[in-house]
Amino acid sequence: MADSKKAELDMVKVTFVSSDGTRRAVDIAEGETAREAALFNDVPGIDGDCGGVCACATCHVFVDPAWIDKVGRLAEGGAEADLLQFAEGANEYSRLACQIPIEPLVEGLILHVPEQQY
Numbered sequence: 001m002a003d004s005k006k007a008e009l010d011m012v013k014v015t016f017v018s019s020d021g022t023r024r025a026v027d028i029a030e031g032e033t034a035r036e037a038a039l040f041n042d043v044p045g046i047d048g049d050c051g052g053v054c055a056c057a058t059c060h061v062f063v064d065p066a067w068i069d070k071v072g073r074l075a076e077g078g079a080e081a082d083l084l085q086f087a088e089g090a091n092e093y094s095r096l097a098c099q100i101p102i103e104p105l106v107e108g109l110i111l112h113v114p115e116q117q118y
């Protein structure tokens with residue numbers, strides 16, 4: 001009983017919103033990333049081709065404005081910013097899902113999936 005209770009506490013809920021408005025809430029273990037939250041749950045529109053090493057930008061998401069301060073804005077000058085400058089429709093809420101750690105602080109996080117990744 002205690003183990004199952006602990007397992008529940010280790011899960012964090014993340015909601016992905018497709019460009020057509022479809023919402024998909026998934027549970028992902030603390031310590032994973034938002035990329036894994038999408039891929040492990042077959043969320044359409046997140047490819048994550050490079051395996052999560054910040055080298056492809058096919059995990060581009062728009063952080064819901066209500067969550068951007070908790071997730072953190074894109075740091076200027078880093079590899080993530082370099083990739084996102086070429087991403088379709090990138091804006092001030094853009095992040096790479098593989099660079100968003102899942103932790104209890106982001107329980108209920110909402111991420112918007114771009115219409116396309118290329």
Ligand code: FES
Nearest residue numbers: 048050056057098
């Ligand atoms: S999975 Fe390639 S940059 Fe995120």
